[in-house]
Amino acid sequence: MKKILSLLLACMLMMSCMVFPAMAEEELTFGYIAYNMKDEWQQYSYEAFQYACDQMGVKCVMLDCEYDLERSIQCMQDLIDREVDGISIFPMNPDQGATLIAMANEAGIPVTVENYHLEETAGDFIATVACEYDIIGEAAFNYISETWPGAKVLYVAGKASSGVYASYQDGVDRALATEGNTAELVSVVHGDWNTELSMNVTNDAINAGLEFDVIFANNEAQAKGCYNALIENAMENDVKIVTTGGGPSGLVMLESGEVDATMSAPVSLQGLITFKNLYQFINGKVPAKRTAVPVIPIVKDTLDSCISWIVSDVAVDYIGGLE
Structure with missing residues (x-):
């Protein structure tokens, strides 16, 4: 009997020291507010963001405001109610961007911005990435x-x-x-x-x-x-x-x-970088406050080496990974 009890205690001790993947770290959820998913540029940027989420095991909730101010406010409130861990916004314009940032700030949710280099007066945001x-x-x-x-x-x-x-x-x-x-x-x-x-x-x-x-x-x-x-x-x-x-x-x-x-100007890089800005901040790092999407001249002879708008590991490698 004593041997059985000893074995049971040993098993329990071993199990208490084990870290199960599902319990090791709570899954992150990022919100993404699109300005209009009918726009080709927006589509490719979001696909890159979702790709990065999949690569890093982050759940993504994408909401499309369909270029409507009131709808964008509803989208932000929806993400706040879901208590997401962070939000990336693709603003319609600087004023709308500032409105959404203010809502995220009040809710205490980190927010980052793509496609616009907003001024510091727009509120407390992590970073911006956009074409210049x-x-x-x-x-x-x-x-x-x-x-x-x-x-x-x-x-x-x-x-x-x-x-x-x-x-x-x-x-x-x-x-x-x-x-x-x-x-x-x-x-x-x-x-x-x-x-x-x-x-x-x-x-x-x-x-x-x-x-x-x-x-x-x-x-x-x-x-x-x-x-x-x-x-x-x-x-x-x-x-x-x-x-x-x-x-x-x-x-x-x-x-x-x-x-x-x-x-x-590969928009795939924009979507990856806005994810990376958010992910780094959540994990205690400080991303660059402002990043320009790189300008890469392409001619027929250099087609094979271009960074595609269609996201891939090539684009991830170009920005030095996602962490």
């Missing part, structure tokens, strides 16, 4: 000057009233003012991020007799419209197109020769 469009515009015109010295450039820009276009223009102006930059900006026309309108304004420039040998299109949808206009006017072999994005459709256009270069 002025850097992309500057990189594009530096590339044009270096690749085709003395190029005459038609800039088929995004919507004139948008902050994104204004930021692009700041970068373009900075590049043109740099000593040694030989590109000439002959005109700025606005295609409003749209393929058909970009085709129309490019046709208008051609019909007005404007002379140019390079087009800078503000995104790949616009680049498609520009290329269509060149085809209509039998100019596709005479005019180069440089665009931005590096998305799946843009890579196809590079492969086919419809565009000559794209200033890639």
Whole structure:
């Protein structure tokens, strides 16, 4: 009997020293507030965030505010009621971002931000990760000057009233003012991020007799419209197109020769980095307060080495892992 009791006590002691995976650490739950899941950029960013959650064993609750302010407030309240461990927000604009941050602050839930570099006055947030469009515009015109010295450039820009276009223009102006930059900006026309309108304004420039040998299109949808206009006017072999994005459709256009270069800003990195900022903070680390999505020029010959918008371990390795 004593032997049996001794064995039972020994077993109990051994079990008390064991750490079972399910009990070792409570599973984290991160909330994610999307601004509009119908937007391609948003979709790829969220897919990267979810990928990171899966890799690190974190539960993800994604709520889509569908570009609606009141709905975004409801989404934040829902995540607060669920008592999630942290929240990443993709703001519609700085004011809405500040509103959501204030709600998270009041609830005592850590919050981080993607796609906007909000000011410190927006509230207490962990970090921001976003494209810096002025850097992309500057990189594009530096590339044009270096690749085709003395190029005459038609800039088929995004919507004139948008902050994104204004930021692009700041970068373009900075590049043109740099000593040694030989590109000439002959005109700025606005295609409003749209393929058909970009085709129309490019046709208008051609019909007005404007002379140019390079087009800078503000995104790949616009680049498609520009290329269509060149085809209509039998100019596709005479005019180069440089665009931005590096998305799946843009890579196809590079492969086919419809565009000559794209200033890639892999949104997969944005989704991974916003996860990493939140995960590091929860685990006692201090992430960089502001991170720019890197600008990586891609041409047809470098397609094999590009960072895809479709998230993979290649993108994870690029940012040095997720911890």
